[in-house]
Amino acid sequence: MNLTYTPEQDAFRAEVRAWLEAHVPTGKLEHFDASREGFEAHRAWEATLKSGDWGMVTWPKEYGGRGLDLIQWLIFEEEYYRAGAPGRVNQNGIFLLGPTLMEFGTHEQKQRFLPPMASGEEIWAQAWSEPQAGSDLAGVRATAVLEGDEYVLNGHKIWSSRAAFADWAFGLFRAPGSERHKDMSLIFFPLDAPGVTRNPIRKINGHVGFAEIFLDNVRVPAFNRLGDEGQGWHICMATAGFERGLMLRSPARFQEAAAALAALWQRRKNTCDPALEGAVVRAHVNAEAYALNIYQTASRLMAGAKIGAEASTNKIFWSEMDIHLHETALAILGAEAELVTPTGEHDWLDDYIFSLAGPIYAGSNEIQRNIIAERMLGLPR
Amino acid sequence: MDFTLSDEQQMFADTARTLLGDTCTPDHWHKLMEQGAAFDAARWAQIVENGFAALLLPEAAGGMGLGELDFALIAIEAGYVALPEPLVESAGIGAPLLASLAPDHPALADPAAIIAVAPAINPVVANADIAAAIVIEKDGHAFLTTPDKVTLTPVESIDPFRRLFRIEWDAANATDLGPADWGLALDRAAVFAAAMAMGLAQRAVDLAVTYAKDRTQFGKPIGSYQAVKHHLASAQTAIEFARPMVFAAAAEVAHGDVQSRARASQAKIVALEAAEQAARASIQVHGAMGYSWEVDVHLFLKRALALKQSWGTPAFHTSRIATRVFSQPVGADQTFAREKQDA
Numbered sequence: 095m096n097l098t099y100t101p102e103q104d105a106f107r108a109e110v111r112a113w114l115e116a117h118v119p120t121g122k123l124e125h126f127d128a129s130r131e132g133f134e135a136h137r138a139w140e141a142t143l144k145s146g147d148w149g150m151v152t153w154p155k156e157y158g159g160r161g162l163d164l165i166q167w168l169i170f171e172e173e174y175y176r177a178g179a180p181g182r183v184n185q186n187g188i189f190l191l192g193p194t195l196m197e198f199g200t201h202e203q204k205q206r207f208l209p210p211m212a213s214g215e216e217i218w219a220q221a222w223s224e225p226q227a228g229s230d231l232a233g234v235r236a237t238a239v240l241e242g243d244e245y246v247l248n249g250h251k252i253w254s255s256r257a258a259f260a261d262w263a264f265g266l267f268r269a270p271g272s273e274r275h276k277d278m279s280l281i282f283f284p285l286d287a288p289g290v291t292r293n294p295i296r297k298i299n300g301h302v303g304f305a306e307i308f309l310d311n312v313r314v315p316a317f318n319r320l321g322d323e324g325q326g327w328h329i330c331m332a333t334a335g336f337e338r339g340l341m342l343r344s345p346a347r348f349q350e351a352a353a354a355l356a357a358l359w360q361r362r363k364n365t366c367d368p369a370l371e372g373a374v375v376r377a378h379v380n381a382e383a384y385a386l387n388i389y390q391t392a393s394r395l396m397a398g399a400k401i402g403a404e405a406s407t408n409k410i411f412w413s414e415m416d417i418h419l420h421e422t423a424l425a426i427l428g429a430e431a432e433l434v435t436p437t438g439e440h441d442w443l444d445d446y447i448f449s450l451a452g453p454i455y456a457g458s459n460e461i462q463r464n465i466i467a468e469r470m471l472g473l474p475r
Numbered sequence: 476m477d478f479t480l481s482d483e484q485q486m487f488a489d490t491a492r493t494l495l496g497d498t499c500t501p502d503h504w505h506k507l508m509e510q511g512a513a514f515d516a517a518r519w520a521q522i523v524e525n526g527f528a529a530l531l532l533p534e535a536a537g538g539m540g541l542g543e544l545d546f547a548l549i550a551i552e553a554g555y556v557a558l559p560e561p562l563v564e565s566a567g568i569g570a571p572l573l574a575s576l577a578p579d580h581p582a583l584a585d586p587a588a589i590i591a592v593a594p595a596i597n598p599v600v601a602n603a604d605i606a607a608a609i610v611i612e613k614d615g616h617a618f619l620t621t622p623d624k625v626t627l628t629p630v631e632s633i634d635p636f637r638r639l640f641r642i643e644w645d646a647a648n649a650t651d652l653g654p655a656d657w658g659l660a661l662d663r664a665a666v667f668a669a670a671m672a673m674g675l676a677q678r679a680v681d682l683a684v685t686y687a688k689d690r691t692q693f694g695k696p697i698g699s700y701q702a703v704k705h706h707l708a709s710a711q712t713a714i715e716f717a718r719p720m721v722f723a724a725a726a727e728v729a730h731g732d733v734q735s736r737a738r739a740s741q742a743k744i745v746a747l748e749a750a751e752q753a754a755r756a757s758i759q760v761h762g763a764m765g766y767s768w769e770v771d772v773h774l775f776l777k778r779a780l781a782l783k784q785s786w787g788t789p790a791f792h793t794s795r796i797a798t799r800v801f802s803q804p805v806g807a808d809q810t811f812a813r814e815k816q817d818a
Contacts (some may be wrong), residue, residue: 095544095726096477097811103476107808165476172807346807353806360801375797378805379741385810386478386719393478407712460701466711467704471684474699 099169106162107169113146114177122438126183126256127301133217133259136183140214149212150188153196157204158212164392168344175346186256187211187218191264194280194333198321206317207282219257219285221265221307222330224250229461231266232274232327236309238267238281240316240323245281247289247312255455257305258294260285265309266326278326280333282318283309299447334457335405343412345385348419352381354440355423366426373422380415387411403469406462413452413459420446476811478719480548488548492555494525499556501771504636513559513636514605523587528566536574536583543663547670547725554674554750557774559636561602565589567667572610572660576617576652582607594657594664596787599639603627610652611644617655624648634777662728662739664786669721669739669746672782676714676746676753679775683707683757686764697760706756713749721746732814737799740792747789750779 099107123139124132143149144158152167153159162170182188192211195204210216227233236249251265263285269277285292289312294302321329359374387408395401423442424431435441453459467473480488498518507513522528530546532538550563569590573580582588588607593600595612603609604622611618626643684707687698697703724742727735754776758765765772783789803815 095480095722097723097726099476099811172810175807345810349805349807349810356800356805371797372793375793375800378800379745379796382738382741382810383716383720383745385807386723387716389476389810390478390719390722393476397479404715406708407715410709410712411716460705463705463708464701466708467698470711471680471704471707473684473687473704473707474696 103165103169106166107173110148110170110173111177113148114173114179117142117146118177118179122178123180125301126181127258127297127303130259133183133256136180137214137217139180140182140184140217144213149214150192150208153192153208153212157196158209164396165389168346168389168392171344172346172349175344175350183256184211184214184217186220186260187216187262190220190333191218194329195320197332198325198329203317203320216262217256217260219254219260219263219305221251221254221257221263221283223253225252228253229458231330232278234266234268234278236265236267237270238279238319239270241313243316244313245279245316245319247281247283247309247314249309250306251309252306253295253304253455254292254307255304257285257292257307258302263307264320265307266330268326269324275327277324278330279323280320280326280329281314282320283312283314287312287314289313297451299444335401343408345381345388348381348384348412348415351416351419351445352377355419355426358423358426358440358442362426366428370422370425373418373425377415377419377422380411380418384408384412384415403465406457406465406470409456409462410453410459410466413449416449416452417446420449478722480544480722484545484548487545488552490525491527491549491552494521495552495556495558499558504557504771504774507559508635513638514602515560519560520587522560522562526586527562528570529586530566531571532574532583533578536578537586538570538574542726543666543728544722544725547666547721550667550670551674551721554671554676554778555678557636557675557678557771557778561589561591563667563671564592564601565606568592568660568664569606569608569610571663572617572655573608573619575659576610576655577619580608580619592660592664593642594661594786596661596791597785598641599630600642601640602638603640603642604629604638609642610655611642611649612655612657613646615654615657617652617657618644618646618649619652620644620649632777632781634774634781636774636778637781656731658736659728659731661786662731662736665739665743665792666721666724666728668782668786669717669724669742672743672746672750672779673714673718673721675775675779675782676710676717676750679750679753679757679772680707680710680714682770682772682775683760686761686770690762703760706760710749710753710756713745713752717742717745717749730813733799733803734812734814737796740787740795743787744789744792744796747779747783750775751783754779 123135126133126136147160151160151162151170155161188211224234238245238247262282264282267279267281289310291308292305294305297303355374355377424446435443468475526539527549529538530541534540546567553562569592573590574583582590589602589605591600591603591606591609593611604627609620627640630639630641632639687703688696690697720742724738727738757772761770761772764770
């Protein structure tokens with residue numbers, strides 16, 4: 095164990111910092127879920143990132159990445175959040191589908207899909223949940239039937255984040271009449287393909303953060319299937335591991351929020367309950383505990399280990415810490431907490447509302463606890 | 476930057492796990508409790524023979540010259556078996572403190588000798604009656620004495636395996652060793668208490684898992700019910716996020732700056748919380764059995780309760796973290812930062 099950065103890692107941090115200082119937009123962009131304009135402004139930012147070769151730093155160069163290791167990725171993320179850079183509109187692509195494609199895709203699929211994902215030219219949504227298949231994902235009913243070298247897709251997907259404005263979706267389908275967990279396939283489809291209808295759904299903050307998608311005899315090439323036919327469930331579980339674990343929620347996000355909370359406390363501590371200081375300090379402790387866990391995971395992965403069921407503990411930890419952090423902020427704001435934040439200021443209220451989604455998406459925390467109990471602890475189903 | 480344990484460290488921890496697991500079984504606990512004892516001389520001899528008591532001592536003093544992270548791994552295993560003997564107190568805290576002040580002291584030459592520590596922060600001192608040396612804090616100085624030169628009054632802990640004493644002493648009957656690094660001693664104590672807590676927590680969960688697989692109600696193992704599963708999953712989650720904090724705190728103790736002190740305090744808080752949460756979940760999952768003396772879960776709750784308040788209360792440690800948060804830069808790039816004087 096060596097908890098100091100090498101001179102090369104320090105130099106890398108300086109390089110990232112300098113580039114971000116020169117390129118991060120000064121004003122806050124409109125949220126990518128708020129409007130088409132906000133979405134496209136974030137796509138333009140992805141192109142700027144790509145111009146500096148920062149699109150997806152851990153991916154191999156041949157697929158549009160920079161070929162860096164996970165410690166460098168953590169440093170990049172730390173600098174990214176420190177600089178207040180815009181949210182990643184393509185997170186479903188770069189953090190979920192990307193790593194999955196890397197593991198299960200053919201060379202041709204990687205060449206086709208990864209570079210435009212890294213550059214933001216193609217922005218992705220996840221199309222897994224259905225009205226009758228949420229936590230019980232194996233109950234999906236949407237079907238894929240192979241006709242010649244094309245799949246014909248039918249069904250109804252829902253709660254697809256970014257799908258209101260995104261270009262592509264990766265969906266979970268089954269062979270008609272097949273049993274749970276079996277004969278499922280992960281298939282990509284363009285969201286503007288003939289037969290696709292998408293209806294935006296408003297989130298509780300008013301943004302059109304997700305959509306429902308109807309597929310009516312949508313035809314896509316068989317090339318768009320990831321992995322073998324029938325391997326869909328296995329691949330989805332691997333993707334879920336990325337979603338719950340390392341990639342989607344980098345520690346920097348929470349460390350910067352905890353630092354902002356400490357600053358908020360310093361500004362307002364004379365006007366609120368002094369006992370709140372303990373919660374402010376605890377938010378810092380939680381964020382560091384999460385960061386150290388992720389550094390440990392990154393080091394283990396670099397030494398050849400694989401992510402397992404412990405990814406479910408990550409999901410629980412970061413989602414619960416995020417709520418604690420933001421409810422502490424609202425407690426400090428006191429009677430002003432309900433006031434909608436003026437544009438450009440730290441939006442504790444909206445971030446609190448968003449934190450309430452954490453225990454639900456990417457597999458509810460109830461499901462995560464089942465996974466921990468059954469796969470880590472070996473309790474019976 | 477590398478957050479992995481070395482092969483040697485893992486092998487060493489495996490050796491400790493095997494030795495302590497074989498010699499400190501539930502049968503041993505029960506036997507000691509029946510005898511009203513909390514020290515097994517044969518087991519202590521084996522611990523000493525394997526070098527665990529000399530781990531932190533410099534090689535010049537006959538020790539192994541290893542670091543706090545190496546010792547923390549042993550302390551985790553000591554927690555897992557609710558070890559009665561003062562391995563952590565003597566070898567983890569007392570011996571390196573004495574070695575820094577009086578490297579030629581004869582107690583350091585005898586690897587089986589117990590070195591008791593009485594810091595100002597603790598109202599009682601463990602194993603003072605069987606110690607070859609007692610190191611007492613007063614006005615920042617360390618005073619060295621022996622059991623025959625002080626008045627020891629035994630006090631009973633709720634943990635049957637903690638042998639505690641109130642101590643009355645006179646500086647005239649002690650040797651003033653001069654100013655000592657009591658801050659470092661406290662940091663080590665906090666980190667090793669946290670490490671023991673990791674063992675306590677995991678054992679509490681493991682006992683509950685075993686019970687929940689076996690015990691049936693309504694025709695099914697109780698471990699198949701989500702309400703039972705979720706107690707244990709929450710406890711395991713707390714363990715998973717405390718452990719890296721304990722490792723980092725152990726690896727950084729030697730820095731002796733505001734960050735390393737805060738890290739030790741963070742580790743102590745989150746690890747003891749995890750231990751208490753796990754022990755309480757385990758009692759709940761065991762049901763009425765968990766509330767009985769017969770089932771051993773109570774040992775883990777009691778040690779957790781004791782360690783949570785010793786070597787600095789949670790409030791004390793929270794204030795040390797507050798010092799770090801409000802006096803030094805915080806944020807995503809500060810995880811491994813060191814103290815800046817002009818911050």
